[in-house]
Amino acid sequence: xxxxxLVEAINLALARAMEEDANVVVLGEDVGVNGGVFxxxxxxxxxxxxxxxxxxxxxxxxxxxxxVGMAAQGLKPVGEIQFMGFIYPCIDQLVNHxxxxxxxxxxxxxxxxxxxxxxxxxxxAPEHHSESTEAMLAHIPGLRVVMPSSPERAxxxxxxxxxxxxxxxxxxxxxxxxxxxxxxxxxxxxxPLDVAFVLRQGRDVTLISWGAVVKETLAAADxxxxxxxxxxxxxxxxxxxxDEETVLASVTKTGxxxxxxxxxxxxxxxxxxxxxxxxxxxxxxxxxxxxxxxYDTVMxxxxxxxxxxxxxxxxxxxxRKVCEFA
Amino acid sequence: xxxxxxxxxxxxxxxxxxxxxxxxxxxxxxxxFASDIPxxxxxxxxxxxxxxxDLKAVSLQRTGRLGTYAxxxxxxxxSVGVASAMRAEDVLLPSYRDNGTLLWRGTxxxxxxxxxxxxxxxxxxxxxxxxxxYCIPVGSQAPQAAGVAYAFKLRKEPRVxxxxxxxxxxxxxxxxxxxxxxxxxxLPLLFVANNNQWAISVPLKLQTASxxxxxxxxxxxxxxxxxxxxxxxxxxxxxxxxxxxxxxxGGPRLIEALTYRLSDHTTADDAARYRPPEEVQARWKExxxxxLRAYLVSQKAWGKAQEEELATECQKEIExxxxxxxxxxxxxxxxxxxxxxxxxxxxxxxxxxELSGGSDA
Numbered sequence: 001x002x003x004x005x006l007v008e009a010i011n012l013a014l015a016r017a018m019e020e021d022a023n024v025v026v027l028g029e030d031v032g033v034n035g036g037v038f039x040x041x042x043x044x045x046x047x048x049x050x051x052x053x054x055x056x057x058x059x060x061x062x063x064x065x066x067x068v069g070m071a072a073q074g075l076k077p078v079g080e081i082q083f084m085g086f087i088y089p090c091i092d093q094l095v096n097h098x099x100x101x102x103x104x105x106x107x108x109x110x111x112x113x114x115x116x117x118x119x120x121x122x123x124x125a126p127e128h129h130s131e132s133t134e135a136m137l138a139h140i141p142g143l144r145v146v147m148p149s150s151p152e153r154a155x156x157x158x159x160x161x162x163x164x165x166x167x168x169x170x171x172x173x174x175x176x177x178x179x180x181x182x183x184x185x186x187x188x189x190x191x192p193l194d195v196a197f198v199l200r201q202g203r204d205v206t207l208i209s210w211g212a213v214v215k216e217t218l219a220a221a222d223x224x225x226x227x228x229x230x231x232x233x234x235x236x237x238x239x240x241x242x243d244e245e246t247v248l249a250s251v252t253k254t255g256x257x258x259x260x261x262x263x264x265x266x267x268x269x270x271x272x273x274x275x276x277x278x279x280x281x282x283x284x285x286x287x288x289x290x291x292x293x294x295y296d297t298v299m300x301x302x303x304x305x306x307x308x309x310x311x312x313x314x315x316x317x318x319x320r321k322v323c324e325f326a
Numbered sequence: 327x328x329x330x331x332x333x334x335x336x337x338x339x340x341x342x343x344x345x346x347x348x349x350x351x352x353x354x355x356x357x358x359f360a361s362d363i364p365x366x367x368x369x370x371x372x373x374x375x376x377x378x379x380d381l382k383a384v385s386l387q388r389t390g391r392l393g394t395y396a397x398x399x400x401x402x403x404x405s406v407g408v409a410s411a412m413r414a415e416d417v418l419l420p421s422y423r424d425n426g427t428l429l430w431r432g433t434x435x436x437x438x439x440x441x442x443x444x445x446x447x448x449x450x451x452x453x454x455x456x457x458x459x460y461c462i463p464v465g466s467q468a469p470q471a472a473g474v475a476y477a478f479k480l481r482k483e484p485r486v487x488x489x490x491x492x493x494x495x496x497x498x499x500x501x502x503x504x505x506x507x508x509x510x511x512x513l514p515l516l517f518v519a520n521n522n523q524w525a526i527s528v529p530l531k532l533q534t535a536s537x538x539x540x541x542x543x544x545x546x547x548x549x550x551x552x553x554x555x556x557x558x559x560x561x562x563x564x565x566x567x568x569x570x571x572x573x574x575x576g577g578p579r580l581i582e583a584l585t586y587r588l589s590d591h592t593t594a595d596d597a598a599r600y601r602p603p604e605e606v607q608a609r610w611k612e613x614x615x616x617x618l619r620a621y622l623v624s625q626k627a628w629g630k631a632q633e634e635e636l637a638t639e640c641q642k643e644i645e646x647x648x649x650x651x652x653x654x655x656x657x658x659x660x661x662x663x664x665x666x667x668x669x670x671x672x673x674x675x676x677x678x679x680e681l682s683g684g685s686d687a
Contacts, residue, residue: 025480051480059499062503065470068473069469069487072474075480092466092500093466097463107665108450110668142667164668165668241673
């Protein structure tokens with residue numbers, strides 16, 4: 001089994017999906033000849049032709065609107081927005097159309113599209129290239145929001161997203177595009193879209209995370225083991241709709257929970273999980289739920305971005321505090 | 327700018343198409359289809375039915391039996407003319423005011439009432455199953471139309487996407503981005519700008535300094551044509567030509583249909599706040615139904631008896647539809663979950679149960 005980076009796994013899944021279904025088309029800025037600015041679509045246009053791998057004009061709203069029209073016509077469009085900072089012109093299409101076309105036509109039309117975009121900080125990129133605003137998208141009924149944190153899950157979850165009959169926003173953590181490596185078999189097997197992944201079993205505390213910062217969360221769990229804390233680590237992977245049962249089962253077992261995400265705290269998706277635990281898991285809690293997140297500030301430019309992104313030490317410190325709560 | 331002897335590198339033309347003068351007399355020889363009187367009678371009936379239906383819908387709203395409704399009064403020739411130029415297999419992407427277009431394509435009146443009466447089932451539509459429902463956000467349907475047209479081109483299907491929007495929509499990036507892409511890929515796509523002069527309270531001159539809306543197509547690399555949007559023969563002729571060109575692989579076209587919104591923007595609007603009644607009165611002299619009727623009468627193809635018969639027939643059809651609409655019951659509350667996703671995710675089960683009054687642990 002070859003070892004691939006996360007972005008190579010994305011490329012592999014795209015090629016696989018295009019190979020097995022002629023309705024799959026890829027579109028976006030620079031996705032054709034150039035293979036995407038991160039090379040996620042490299043080689044696809046040579047292999048599948050310019051009609052199915054479309055270099056669009058520089059217009060994000062257009063890309064999302066094209067996806068809606070194509071999907072309603074039975075194609076399976078996979079649009080790429082070059083960075084999440086440029087996804088906002090697509091919000092009208094996502095909120096008013098993609099996510100509700102099935103409902104507003106009572107099933108007469110549907111919208112099986114995927115909108116992929118790299119997101120998150122840590123690559124010393126210019127302004128507007130580093131934000132994590134997944135909670136905005138996870139608020140939209142009718143949408144699925146998926147965020148892989150390893151090459152294997154990127155491959156399996158992207159295949160699932162493309163095959164899914166409803167619209168999916170697929171957020172790819174830029175920081176681990178190449179840093180994350182793993183064995184990926186081109187099996188064509190998808191991973192389930194509403195299941196969280198338990199990456200590490202533990203008895204003392206549940207650490208819940210998603211995206212790039214899963215890496216720091218796992219590292220924190222290793223360090224915590226040295227302090228005698230046995231942490232369970234859950235990669236939520238799909239934020240909308242998310243796997244409530246896995247979260248609750250874990251917290252029921254451990255009685256303690258720390259939620260780690262890169263996005264700003266207030267109204268972040270961690271708040272939703274904390275609310276779920278308060279509603280349905282309160283009696284098993286031995287300590288207040290804690291959050292380790294980005295601050296409620298504007299994402300700083302690269303000189304300070306590492307101070308914004310949750311670090312291993314912040315996660316360890318917060319978790320120890322939760323574990324010491326009597 | 328002084329010419330400084332610099333060469334002119336491009337010149338553009340925009341043509342305007344019209345056949346019937348406001349009094350129904352001919353301005354130039356008619357296109358072939360218009361020599362067939364039954365065809366003209368069908369267009370006439372389509373416009374009369376649309377107007378009668380619109381007015382009835384307003385009275386339903388005024389009496390609390392319908393929600394906000396967008397009237398197409400005065401613009402029936404655009405709706406009907408465009409619809410009549412389409413084939414069933416083509417895909418319509420309408421704006422919220424294209425009632426006549428939907429009716430022509432087979433959507434039932436009770437379905438339109440159901441939608442504006444607050445029930446998604448109205449969008450199930452007995453029209454072509456691939457047609458889009460009314461687009462409420464202005465102009466969002468344009469990039470979708472480009473996506474639909476791209477699918478046709480990719481699959482080599484001889485079908486055309488037809489996208490209608492108002493003059494206000496041409497100020498949005500959505501419409502421009504769609505036209506730009508359609509030009510690049512020579513998509514089988516007809517854009518129709520229903521230029522009714524008013525975007526709620528904002529007149530065209532505050533919308534754009536462009537001499538015509540049609541010329542916006544030129545920058546996207548294809549033909550933009552202006553038509554008299556109160557002349558159903560002109561709308562249909564322009565539509566047929568554009569759709570035939572698109573179907574044959576000749577790429578997109580923009581039709582700017584010059585018309586006038588004789589009504590308020592919607593039942594929630596009061597146009598007297600921003601435009602003088604004299605302006606509206608003057609525009610009544612140009613409206614499309616009287617114009618075609620005058621021509622039909624001049625051809626001895628229409629008269630008072632037929633007019634009365636048609637009015638009665640339309641009223642009967644509309645009343646029957648209203649009865650069916652008013653007799654319908656709201657859908658069961660928990661069905662709001664039924665078409666959210668193809669399959670309801672597990673985590674929604676408890677909310678659905680909560681709504682339906684059932685228990686869920």
